[in-house]
Amino acid sequence: MLTTQDKLLNAAFSLIQEEGFESITAAKITTQANLGYGTFYKYFKSTEDIFKEVFRQKLKAVSEKIYTMNQDEEDKIFGYLKGHALIFYYICEGKYTNWIMKRPNYFIEIISDAAREHATTDLREAMEINQLDQSSFLDLEEMFALDVWLIIGALDLIEKGFERDKVCRSLLRYVAPQGLPSSLTENLIDGILLTIEDDLPQLLH
Amino acid sequence: MLTTQDKLLNAAFSLIQEEGFESITAAKITTQANLGYGTFYKYFKSTEDIFKEVFRQKLKAVSEKIYTMNQDEEDKIFGYLKGHALIFYYICEGKYTNWIMKRPNYFIEIISDAAREHATTDLREAMEINQLDQSSFLDLEEMFALDVWLIIGALDLIEKGFERDKVCRSLLRYVAPQGLPSSLTENLIDGILLTIEDDLPQLLH
Structure with missing residues (x-):
């Protein structure tokens, strides 16, 4: 009931x-x-109040689904980047973009609660199997926080009329670990964008 | 008068x-x-109104000063990164961080007005002298927009208690062109952080 x-x-x-x-x-x-x-x-208290709760619950559920999808993925960097792409497309498809862009701090708070643990676990595992260079790297919390602000930046570009797939590609170039050769990053991104079409419907329903 | x-x-x-x-x-x-x-x-109309105007004028003046400082710099990527570092430190020093973090969209609008033209000129010149790989690159406007959101992300980390120099280093790693070897990026950043101490007072007074 x-x-x-x-x-x-x-x-x-x-x-x-x-x-x-x-x-x-x-x-x-x-x-x-x-x-x-x-x-x-x-x-x-208000429609704002219920909207925030709807968004919080949906994003939490979507983060869990993404984490489950990615769990068998051995390439943790691929999984981490794909998570960002899926969240980005989910927000665009779910018609949340305009609402979120007026409340960026709320979005950051919610996505940090919903996804930080999973995302930093992916990054830690990538370090353990030497996919990430530990020596030159950022604090993982700090890295994830900047990556989430990049999602906001990408949504802002959508609001300004830039084309969705192009913006997603730019977003992933930024989120990809610094120092990775460009050709490798582009291959990773091509692979992610190919799978998005199949995976996105699972998140939306 | x-x-x-x-x-x-x-x-x-x-x-x-x-x-x-x-x-x-x-x-x-x-x-x-x-x-x-x-x-x-x-x-x-309100204190909010005058604060916005103060901030707009100051940021405009600071952007002009940074552009003048950077004009003789032959390494345009160095100049572009340094501009981001200087804006970041200027905001922290000027006690604007908390106020801006409550108005991120306003900050984005203001900094785009004040600095977009100079910043994208730097990037275009970097492309012309082959410092930036044109083929794999983002639209310059799109790139600058994401870089500005990263400044907001960096200020958010300051509000959360992360250490300023460490956050600036992280910011610059993100803003640095993707695909640059890590060692080169780190050298660039070391060089920038060394000159900040000398240049920042010129912006503040």
């Missing part, structure tokens, strides 16, 4: 998918959930 | 340097400027 809170969250999520964030009201959410209007404010 | 608007801007700037953004009011600014309280609202 769904709790009342879950019903509200599901209703909000459906509405976001249908019409985007801008025009959704508490009344629309309760109507969609077959609940009385007043119920909304027992669980959430 | 200073205009009334300039007097207000100068007073706001002095107060920011003295006490940071948080506690400044319109009354404090007009007192500092030896003007009547009501004068403030003839020129600015």
Whole structure:
């Protein structure tokens, strides 16, 4: 049985998918959930409040799915880069871009909570099998934090009208470990972009 | 002769340097400027409004100074990276970090206006003298946009307590052209960090 809170969250999520964030009201959410209007404010302070919770839960679930997908991937750097590509496409496809770009600090907080542990585990394992050069490298937390800001940068480029696949390629060039030969990085990225089409639907549904 | 608007801007700037953004009011600014309280609202809608204008003017002036400093530098990549380092230290020293981190989109807009033309000129010249590999490269506007988001990422790390010189080094590793051998990048960065101490005071005064 769904709790009342879950019903509200599901209703909000459906509405976001249908019409985007801008025009959704508490009344629309309760109507969609077959609940009385007043119920909304027992669980959430505002539409902003419920949107944040929807986004937090979805991103957490998506991060888990990505981690499971990547677990059998022996090339940890490939997995790490692919995780960034998938999150980027997921946000674009899910119509979250504009909303997130107005709340970049919130996005950083949420994605750090949802994915930092998995992502830094990938990086640590890459170091252990010598895929990453330990000596010249950044603190892993610091590296992941900058990589997440690059996702925001990439979303900003989408808002400015740049083309999605091109932006994703640029994003991955930045996220790829420094010092890797360009040809190797390009091969990695080609491989990732080839698999994205197959994997993205699993995240969206 | 200073205009009334300039007097207000100068007073706001002095107060920011003295006490940071948080506690400044319109009354404090007009007192500092030896003007009547009501004068403030003839020129600015709010303290937020005047802060934005102070920051915009300062960043514009700093970008010009950096461009002049770098103009004789034959190594355009060195100049480009150093520009990022100087902006980063300028913001930290000028006590702007916390304020900017709450307004990242504003920062991106301002720095793009102030520095995009100079920065992309540096990159274009680097391409012409084959310092940058044209074939595998990003659109220059796109590259600069992501590099500016990395400055925000670096400031976020400062807010989270990471050490300034270490964060600057990480920032420059990301901003450095992909595909450059690690040892070359590290040499470039060492060179930049050595000159920062001499150049930063020129920007601050």
